Amino acid sequence: MKQAIIYSLKVTLTTLLLSLPITFAIMMAYLKILPIIISNYSVNVHLDLKDAAVFIAFTFCALLFNMRKINGIAQSVYHKKRIAGNALMTSIALFMLYLLVFGKLMSLAVDEFLVTYGPSFLITFICMRVFQLRKEEESIYNDSKSIIVEPFGRLIYNRKEKNWYGVVPNLHPDHNIELSISTESEDQQIDDKVELVKKLASDYDAIIANLQYLIFRRFENTNFEKSLDEIKEMYNLISVDLKSDSKTWWLVMEPDFKVASIYNHYQRFTMVDREIVWANFDIDHHISSRMV
Structure with a gap:
């Protein structure tokens, strides 16, 4: 389980560090470009720090859940591609449910949602693919x-x-x-x-x-x-x-x-x-x- 925790911390902490500045930069660029494309159009793009923390928490839990040991198998079956896909979809689904429950989802247009939260989703996915996931058994076999x-x-x-x-x-x-x-x-x-x-x-x-x-x-x-x-x-x-x-x-x-x-x-x-x-x-x- 140690390797699973290390991998999950790398993914979530890196996402936390990068998502805020990158999301802010994308928001500023979007707000600057949008009036050129469409006149008299107002948008609401604002990434709440609490929302970012909730998404990070969901992602961390989803990663650990998908890397749990499978009963009946001596080895931990760690397939990073599957883990990344399942964990990301689960965390996004839970996060959208969270936004819906607290009345933050319906007030956002599609482009507002994508600009506000899309960068965090993308950064998380990239981190999941970039960071190596070492099998738990490697330490056992040393x-x-x-x-x-x-x-x-x-x-x-x-x-x-x-x-x-x-x-x-x-x-x-x-x-x-x-x-x-x-x-x-x-x-x-x-x-x-x-x-x-x-x-x-x-x-x-x-x-x-x-x-x-x-x-x-x-x-x-x-x-x-x-x-x-x-x-x-x-x-x-x-x-x-x-x-x-x-x-x-x-x-x-x-x-x-x-x-x-x-x-x-x-x-x-x-x-x-x-x-x-x-x-x-x-x-x-x-x-x-x-x-x-």
């Missing part, structure tokens, strides 16, 4: 033992979680996946577990097809129903965690950043051997989840 595991590359031992962890390119043909292999200790041999991961990689298409089908059935016959082809475009495997019993797998499907908010959450599954025994949504008991 000075940890690491090994090279073919064909998956380097894995680092996390003493806190008691697992070997790495972001590997050989489970999915198009993108890297977070791989965790749990052990009793860092000295335990993992050759047999690596063979299980290799077998999982060879069965990848069948496993993912099953998970995507379960997600499809989750939304089937609801107002949020999507076709199976659409589900396949919307969700991809992001995390594989082989537990210490060498039978239990935790699998996490990540939604694409473009999906609507109703679909914008991680789909988590527990697989024993090749059978899905749990998900973070109700699995229809009529659905066969046995995979080849």
